[in-house]
Amino acid sequence: MIVQKYKDMLQGKSVIRQLSEFATARGQEIGYENVFDFSLGNPSVPVPQEFTDVMIRMLQEKNPMELHGYSQSLGIPSVRDKVAASLNKRFGMNYTGNHIFMSTGAAGAIAHAVRCVAQPGDEVLTFAPHFPEYAPYINLTGAVLKVVPADTENFQINFEAFEEMLSEKVMAVLINTPNNPSGMVYSTETVKELARIMEEKQKQYGHDIFLISDEPYREIVFAGVDAPYPSKFYDNSLSCYSFSKSLSLPGERIGYVAVNPKCTDADIISVMCSQISRGTGHNCPPSIIQLAVAEVLDLTADLSVYETNMNILYKELTDLGFECVRPGGTFYMFPKSPESDAIAFSEKAKKYDLILVPSDSFGVKGYFRIAYCIDTEKVERSLEAFRRLMKENY
Amino acid sequence: MIVQKYKDMLQGKSVIRQLSEFATARGQEIGYENVFDFSLGNPSVPVPQEFTDVMIRMLQEKNPMELHGYSQSLGIPSVRDKVAASLNKRFGMNYTGNHIFMSTGAAGAIAHAVRCVAQPGDEVLTFAPHFPEYAPYINLTGAVLKVVPADTENFQINFEAFEEMLSEKVMAVLINTPNNPSGMVYSTETVKELARIMEEKQKQYGHDIFLISDEPYREIVFAGVDAPYPSKFYDNSLSCYSFSKSLSLPGERIGYVAVNPKCTDADIISVMCSQISRGTGHNCPPSIIQLAVAEVLDLTADLSVYETNMNILYKELTDLGFECVRPGGTFYMFPKSPESDAIAFSEKAKKYDLILVPSDSFGVKGYFRIAYCIDTEKVERSLEAFRRLMKENY
Numbered sequence: 157m158i159v160q161k162y163k164d165m166l167q168g169k170s171v172i173r174q175l176s177e178f179a180t181a182r183g184q185e186i187g188y189e190n191v192f193d194f195s196l197g198n199p200s201v202p203v204p205q206e207f208t209d210v211m212i213r214m215l216q217e218k219n220p221m222e223l224h225g226y227s228q229s230l231g232i233p234s235v236r237d238k239v240a241a242s243l244n245k246r247f248g249m250n251y252t253g254n255h256i257f258m259s260t261g262a263a264g265a266i267a268h269a270v271r272c273v274a275q276p277g278d279e280v281l282t283f284a285p286h287f288p289e290y291a292p293y294i295n296l297t298g299a300v301l302k303v304v305p306a307d308t309e310n311f312q313i314n315f316e317a318f319e320e321m322l323s324e325k326v327m328a329v330l331i332n333t334p335n336n337p338s339g340m341v342y343s344t345e346t347v348k349e350l351a352r353i354m355e356e357k358q359k360q361y362g363h364d365i366f367l368i369s370d371e372p373y374r375e376i377v378f379a380g381v382d383a384p385y386p387s388k389f390y391d392n393s394l395s396c397y398s399f400s401k402s403l404s405l406p407g408e409r410i411g412y413v414a415v416n417p418k419c420t421d422a423d424i425i426s427v428m429c430s431q432i433s434r435g436t437g438h439n440c441p442p443s444i445i446q447l448a449v450a451e452v453l454d455l456t457a458d459l460s461v462y463e464t465n466m467n468i469l470y471k472e473l474t475d476l477g478f479e480c481v482r483p484g485g486t487f488y489m490f491p492k493s494p495e496s497d498a499i500a501f502s503e504k505a506k507k508y509d510l511i512l513v514p515s516d517s518f519g520v521k522g523y524f525r526i527a528y529c530i531d532t533e534k535v536e537r538s539l540e541a542f543r544r545l546m547k548e549n550y
Numbered sequence: 551m552i553v554q555k556y557k558d559m560l561q562g563k564s565v566i567r568q569l570s571e572f573a574t575a576r577g578q579e580i581g582y583e584n585v586f587d588f589s590l591g592n593p594s595v596p597v598p599q600e601f602t603d604v605m606i607r608m609l610q611e612k613n614p615m616e617l618h619g620y621s622q623s624l625g626i627p628s629v630r631d632k633v634a635a636s637l638n639k640r641f642g643m644n645y646t647g648n649h650i651f652m653s654t655g656a657a658g659a660i661a662h663a664v665r666c667v668a669q670p671g672d673e674v675l676t677f678a679p680h681f682p683e684y685a686p687y688i689n690l691t692g693a694v695l696k697v698v699p700a701d702t703e704n705f706q707i708n709f710e711a712f713e714e715m716l717s718e719k720v721m722a723v724l725i726n727t728p729n730n731p732s733g734m735v736y737s738t739e740t741v742k743e744l745a746r747i748m749e750e751k752q753k754q755y756g757h758d759i760f761l762i763s764d765e766p767y768r769e770i771v772f773a774g775v776d777a778p779y780p781s782k783f784y785d786n787s788l789s790c791y792s793f794s795k796s797l798s799l800p801g802e803r804i805g806y807v808a809v810n811p812k813c814t815d816a817d818i819i820s821v822m823c824s825q826i827s828r829g830t831g832h833n834c835p836p837s838i839i840q841l842a843v844a845e846v847l848d849l850t851a852d853l854s855v856y857e858t859n860m861n862i863l864y865k866e867l868t869d870l871g872f873e874c875v876r877p878g879g880t881f882y883m884f885p886k887s888p889e890s891d892a893i894a895f896s897e898k899a900k901k902y903d904l905i906l907v908p909s910d911s912f913g914v915k916g917y918f919r920i921a922y923c924i925d926t927e928k929v930e931r932s933l934e935a936f937r938r939l940m941k942e943n944y
Contacts, residue, residue, distance in 0.1 A: 157721060157757045158815045158822070159669055165825040166818060202614040212609050220596040226800045260654070260833040267831030275553055289828065296829025327551060363551045406620045407837030421552045424560060428552070431559040434683065435690025437661030439654040439833035443801030 170288065171517050172196065175502070179511045186509070192538035193511045193530065197336060197487065199404035200529040201457045207403060210451045214444065227443045229430035231258025231412070235450040236426075239412055242453040247385040250417050257429040258446055260409040260439050262372045265396035266293050266330070267436060268429040269413050272394070273366040274299040274327040280368075281321055282330040283313060284519030285337050285490065287370075290330060299327070306520045310481055311340040311490070313350060322357050328366040329354060331386065334373040337518045337525035338490040339466070339483025341377060344384045351390040358392070364420050367393045372411070373486040375402040375456045378463045381484035391418040394425070399449055401487075404457040410441040410449055462487040465528040465535045472539045476546050487529040490515070494550045496522050504549055508541040564682065565911050566590065569896070573905045580903070586932035587924065589905045591730060591881065593798035594923040595851045601797060604845045608838065621837045623824035625652025625806070629844040630820075633806055636847040641779040644811050651823040652840055654803040654833050656766045659790035660687050660724070661830060662823040663807050666788070667760040668693040668721040674762075675715055676724040677707060678913035679731050679884065681764075684724060693721070700914045704875055705732040705884070706740045709747065716751050722760040723748060725780065728767040731912045731919040732884040733860070733877025735771060738778045745784040752786070758814050761787045766805070767880040769796035769850045772857045775878035785812040788819070793843055795881075798851040804835040804843055856881040859922040859929045866933045870940050881923040884909070888944045892918050898943055902935040 172195055179193035214223055230236065236253035243251050259265040274280055276298025282290050284306040294301040304321050307314040322329075331350070333342040342350075351367075358365050369386040374397065377383040387393035398411035415425045433439060466483055473480055473491055480491035493501040498514035502524060505512045515523035528535060566589055573587035608617055624630065630647035637645050653659040668674055670692025676684050678700040688695035698715055701708040716723075725744070727736040736744075744761075752759050763780040768791065771777040781787035792805035809819040827833060860877050867874055867885055874885035887895040892908035896918060899906045909917035922929060 157667065158819070159666060161669075162666065162822040162825045163815070163818065166821055198620060199615070203618055208609050208614065212606055215602050215606050215609075220602065221593070221798065224597055224799045224801050226592060260831050263828075264831030264833055267829065267833075272553060272556065273551065275555075292825075292828040296826075404615065405618045407618050409833060409836050421557070424557065425552070427560055428556040431556045431686075432690075434559075434657075434686040435661065436830040437654050437658030437833060439658055439661075439803065439831060442803050442836045442839055444839075445836055 165292070172288070172513055175511050175513055178506065182509060189534070191509050191511065192534065192541055194526045194528060195511045195513055197527045198529060199401055199406060199457065200531065201404055201459065201461055203404045204452060204455045204457055206455055207405075207448055207452050210448045211444065214447060223444055223447070225443060227258070227440050227446060229433045229438060229440050230426050231256065231440060232443065232446050235446045238450045238453055239414070243414055247388060249385075249387065251414055252417070254423060254426060255415040255417055257413040257415070257426040258441050259411050259413055260441055261400055261406070261411040262370055262396045262398035263289070263293065264409065264439060265398070265411050265413045266368065266370060267297070268432050269368045269394040269396055270294055270297050270299060270328060271432045272425055272428050273364070278327040279323065279325040280328045280330055281318070281326050282332075283318070285311070285335070285515060285523070286519050287332060287336045288517040294330070303519045308520070311335065311338040312342060312346045315349060315353065319353055322353065322365075324361045326365060327363075328368050330368045330370060332370040333386065334377060334383070334485030336373065336486060337488045337513070337515070338481065339486045339488045340481060341381050341383045341484035342386070343382050347384050347386050347389045354390060364392050366419070369393060369395045371395055372398040372401050376459050376462055376487065377485040378466065378483065383485065387414065387416045391416055392420060394419070402456045402459070403449065403452065405445075408442070408445045410445050461532060462529060464532050465530070468532070468535050468539070469526060469528055472542060476542060487527060489526045489528065490523050491526070493522050493524050494546065498522055498524050505545055508545045510538065510541050510545060559686070566682070566907055569905050569907055572900065576903065583928070585903050585905065586928065586935055587905045588920045588922060589907055591921045592923060593795055593800060593851065594925065595798055595853065595855055597798045598846060598849045598851055600849055601799075601842055601846050604842045605838065608841060617838055617841070619837060621652070621834050621840060623827045623832060623834050624820050625650065625834060626837065626840050629840045632844045632847055633808070637808055641782060643779075643781065645808055646811070648817060648820060649809040649811055651807040651809070651820040652835050653805050653807055654835055655794055655800070655805040656764055656790045656792035657683070657687065658803065658833060659792070659805050659807045660762065660764060661691070662826050663762045663788040663790055664688055664691050664693060664722060665826045666819055666822050667758070672721040673717065673719040674722045674724055675712070675720050676726075677712070679705070679729070679909060679917070680913050681726060681730045682911040688724070697913045702914070705729065705734040706736060707744060709743060713747055716747065716759075718755045720759060721757075722762050724762045724764060726764040727780065728771060728777070728879030730767065730880060731882045731907070731909070732875065733880045733882045734875060735775050735777045735878035736780070737776050741778050741780050741783045748784060758786050760813070763787060763789045765789055766792040766795050770853050770856055770881060771879040772860065772877065777879065781808070781810045785810055786814060788813070796850045796853070797843065797846065799839075802836070802839045804839050855926060856923060858926050859924070862926070862929050862933070863920060863922055866936060870936060881921060883920045883922065884917050885920070887916050887918050888940070890916050892916055899939055902939045904932065904935050904939060
């Protein structure tokens, strides 16, 4: 019989998707160039030409049976080796290829990492504000996601609430830095304190507590911002990465889990992931994309537009009186709504063709998210709309 | 803490993989061209040139943000429409794009289809001999796989055993025609009888029983063989397809679920699949591969080599006294072992550099699988080894 659990999920429609659909419909009326659509976190800059060139060269020159052949479920060994070497060089780690599990983006990485360390009924903690998809990602494994209230001062970590919620039932803590939706990057001080508390609780409870670090925005960090690599500070770390944002390849579904070589059972976690994969549909990333990405590991798309856009918006919005913590990375910012009801504010903004996502689905009330992964020219044109919105309503 | 269930799975090493590793090692000693490696079901013919040309053209001409952009979790709408149209034309069905869910190969398709219709604790039936991976595919969803004993007469269906095992707890029946490992294709008569029994039991139990039809070998059917499209005979059908074998693209992880438009909740099953996907890691197939496959839907690689190889092997093996049902498709055959212990037989065959998989892991004893997806020239050279194996041992 049709399984009711998934049927029921069809009722809940994502606010972000609804706003995006509104923007598309409105665009058909007035031209999409006139809709200031800040709803979706889609990269707005193309993949590096080097990636395209590598793809074409492989298609022209490689034996198609090798090129399109089965990858091991863990990923192609040469690709895993290259990922390990790149991370070691950049972050001073000691990964080998055996610590890397290639996955379908960060979502795929999290799906495997959580199943490695949390059983049905176990708790996984994350911090508000958080990516709304964490709820289905975690809860559909059978584990239970609990959300630690936000540190609304600076969107680092509310350590008091964290310590209180870090009970014996918690098997993993899921962080996301640089953060969607706040744009904040955890400082070295924050990561150290997080690690200290988790280590203390591991000793107290006598079991591992894993840090699952979701890092799709790792390469989008703005000038002068302290952006530590979390796994360096805590042994029981599983880093979940995606090339979606760094290389502007979201549709090609490629990322990885990097298992800290010092964590418990470090040498078997990636093979455990390949066992888990048998139940989730042998969804290792496509061979050709694995091979192509391995050739451009240390490149990114031209990500500078995101910092340009942030600077323009941050200056204008703070001038207009918005309270906002200055983003350290990503392509999001998360100002305080000028009225406590962010949903009402988002509705008002729509009248100025400003599409802004209210914060409620991110686990905190009274803020809104601006996804400024759009052309700078459009960002500049949006400023007048923000001015009118504020002047005529607040 | 590390989840023991997946850790335990690391102990069980696949017999097929062990034999394949033996073949590789032996190849390093005597040259791989001298090892008659019939262990793995990997396509041995290249993807059609049209696929490569389409890929290159898209990389050269398409806007990279569109080409590599997010696909909907259900798949790209234009691709789903084209898959539906192709199936309608070939099999006289009435699919629309809404009945198609794009998946990471047949494994991904099965992972979603099973979760749609079977809850933890429910039973799923399949038939021996069967692809060994069905056990983890099904059991890791929480449902329980039960195997109906083989019809060893002709590897169709043992209906008596099936009716007995089709209890009220069974929510789905998983078939695989053309079949790995037997190479047999279910006749129209077999499919009709299967459908009749399932319909009767649906009425008796008052709940749906879904037919999940795993069809990666659908395009590899030999001359004159009756190969019905199962979904045409039973409304509650979910067809699971992969392009791995038909287009020789196993590493690119692309396939689909096609939901029979007449089945219960037909219009929501593909969207349910996209909800399930949130928990399994948003593993929709890569955008560029979806778009390229959609342009070559009615093409296949040159699959004729498989029939050539089958004819050569079937003639020689039956001449040598092997009992074997003549395969109707795939690139497998499944002769009876000349001694009841197929594992012992496989060991003896290794001494002649013949790598043959004993049938035990396929759910039946006393047979062996030959995966003849290798060059015809090598198949011909293998005949002498078969002759010596038989002459010197039996």
